[in-house]
Amino acid sequence: MAGEKIVLIPWDASSDEQYQRSMYDQRIACGWRADELPEWKEKQIKGIKFLYWAVIRDDFPDKEKLLQRHVQKYPTESKPIIDTASAVGSTAREPSEEPFIPIGHIALEQCPDLDQKFGHPSSTLWVKSLYISWILQDAGFGRSAMAQTERIAAEAPHFATNLALDTMLGSYQTSETHLARLYDRRGIVRPKVLRSTESWYARQGWVLVPMPEPEFYPWHADDVEKNVQLPVIMMKKDITRS
């Protein structure tokens, strides 16, 4: 699609290389939910979860220079993987067999229990597991990945009308305690302008799902023994209006 920076390539959960080396390494780099990978594989194979690699488009200026920066920061990701996924859910596809180096990933998932819990229509898909390489953030790749994910969700075979997601409570994400854990202690330079992911989604048309109080997600921070309980809020978007 014209103007897009990212192309999405389906994750081949049956490929050891795409499963263990690539997706696991990216989840470790991301800092969240690497332990859920076996569950994601099962869901992807069953056609409940649809994970895609985010790949810089070939015609994007400075693609090679940006990839160099990415693999310098994350050397385990320097070997390209091959596009081998022959299906997305129950829909067959022709893999290109071309090599690529992903700079992140994003998923769509069917979560009927959560739809019921939060009063979403059954034609809802959940956006999950979004990550763009820390070293390449703030360059528009996340927005491009989201825009294409919305398009995929609205089209066959999903025909979703609504999207939903959970994300960290914005005021907590920009608190000094969390910034020190997320950036300083992990050797990642803090962004010049601090914006929460909650506000990033809001600028893309997502609205808060009313909840009496946030939910909590346990996260292992390396400066405390017990898991930190991260406050999480829910957001939604009607994609029939996009």
Ligand SMILES: CC(C)(COP(=O)(O)OP(=O)(O)OC[C@H]1O[C@@H](n2cnc3c(N)ncnc32)[C@H](O)[C@@H]1OP(=O)(O)O)[C@@H](O)C(=O)NCCC(=O)NCCS
């Ligand atoms: C949240 C996340 C996916 C955003 O990805 P990203 O690639 O940094 O996002 P973008 O660059 O598209 O958007 C950042 C901002 O940079 C701006 N931008 C776009 N192109 C730009 C450019 N060439 N130069 C500088 N800034 C630019 C965008 O306008 C955007 O502004 P906005 O805040 O008004 O939307 C990313 O920060 C991430 O992976 N975080 C860690 C994991 C995580 O928190 N995931 C979400 C779980 S809910």
